[in-house]
Amino acid sequence: AQSVAQPEDQVNVAEGNPLTVKCTYSVSGNPYLFWYVQYPNRGLQFLLKYITGDNLVKGSYGFEAEFNKSQTSFHLKKPSALVSDSALYFCAVRLRSSNTGKLIFGQGTTLQVKP
Amino acid sequence: DAGVIQSPRHEVTEMGQEVTLRCKPISGHNSLFWYRQTMMRGLELLIYFNNNVPIDDSGMPEDRFSAKMPNASFSTLKIQPSEPRDSAVYFCASSSPSRGRWTDTQYFGPGTRLTVL
Numbered sequence: 001a002q003s004v005a006q007p008e009d010q011v012n013v014a015e016g017n018p019l020t021v022k023c024t025y026s027v028s029g030n031p032y033l034f035w036y037v038q039y040p041n042r043g044l045q046f047l048l049k050y051i052t053g054d055n056l057v058k059g060s061y062g063f064e065a066e067f068n069k070s071q072t073s074f075h076l077k078k079p080s081a082l083v084s085d086s087a088l089y090f091c092a093v094r095l096r097s098s099n100t101g102k103l104i105f106g107q108g109t110t111l112q113v114k115p
Numbered sequence: 116d117a118g119v120i121q122s123p124r125h126e127v128t129e130m131g132q133e134v135t136l137r138c139k140p141i142s143g144h145n146s147l148f149w150y151r152q153t154m155m156r157g158l159e160l161l162i163y164f165n166n167n168v169p170i171d172d173s174g175m176p177e178d179r180f181s182a183k184m185p186n187a188s189f190s191t192l193k194i195q196p197s198e199p200r201d202s203a204v205y206f207c208a209s210s211s212p213s214r215g216r217w218t219d220t221q222y223f224g225p226g227t228r229l230t231v232l
Contacts, residue, residue: 034220043119043206043223044158090158101146101210102171103221107157 002027004093006106013081013113021076021109023065023091033074034092034103035065044090050074061085081113117141119224121207127230133195136227139188140209148221149182149192150206158206164190197231204228 003026013019025031032051036044048059055067065076074091088110092103120139128134140147148163162172164184172182179198184190194201208221 036223043225044208044221046220046222049220101165101212101219101221102148102160102163105158105160 002093002095002104004091004104004106006089006091006109008109009107010110010112013111015083015113015115016080019078019081019085019111019113021089021091021111023074023076023106025072025074025091025093027093027095027104030096031093032096033065033067034094035059035063035074035076036090036092036105038088038090038108040087047076047089081111083113083115086111086113119207119209119222121205121224121227123227124225125228125230127232128197129232130198131196132231133193134197134201134229134231136192136205136207136229138190138192138207138224140190140207141211141222142188144209144211144222145187146210146212147184147190148208148210149190150208150223151203152206152226153203161192194229197229199231202229202231 005024007022034049035047037047038044047063048057050057050067058064063078065074067074088108090108091106094103122137146165149161151159161174162182163170167184182192204226206223206226208223210219210221
């Protein structure tokens with residue numbers, strides 16, 4: 001069965017420090033990978049996606065993620081965290097072989113950036 | 116573009132009442148997804164449509180839930196009768212294939228916060 005795991009329920013980081021939010025996946029083929037962010041009382045917003053090509057993907061608000069096929073991971077990173085980055089982050093995967101747009105989401109990781 | 120539009124934004128109702136949530140996808144998008152988010156269960160996919168046709172409704176909790184998409188610009192999620200455990204935030208999302216391949220992003224609406232008393 002296809003699944004996405006975000007092993008940390010919460011990540012705490014001091015402002016200005018680098019941050020990493022982890023994501024691993026288990027699928028029976030090559031995936032498309034996504035990161036979304038949800039601010040309080042808002043819908044999910046797209047951050048970035050990996051489709052093909054360069055394993056390092058750059059997205060909105062200075063975020064980036066690296067696709068690692070051997071480790072089946074797609075960790076989200078940012079060199080210098082801001083307090084405004086505090087939010088709930090979701091990793092998602094879709095199979096290339098799928099003929100629909102269905103995404104499989106992880107359970108989410110709360111990022112808390114403290115001043 | 117106005118993005119995905121959902122209404123109402125907040126709904127408070129009493130147990131046993133019928134609830135109808137509405138969604139207008141982004142124009143030109145031909146897939147629509149309904150999600151439910153709770154603290155206990157996280158984000159759950161309830162049902163999704165492709166070209167107005169329900170493709171997978173395996174996430175619909177029970178027969179009290181039903182969804183329709185009568186045309187490309189409108190979908191409803193109905194709960195009848197509602198129960199307190201249905202209290203959650205319900206999101207609608209839409210997407211469209213890029214060059215015939217499903218690489219495009221799902222765009223989410225702001226959600227409907229449902230409270231069943």
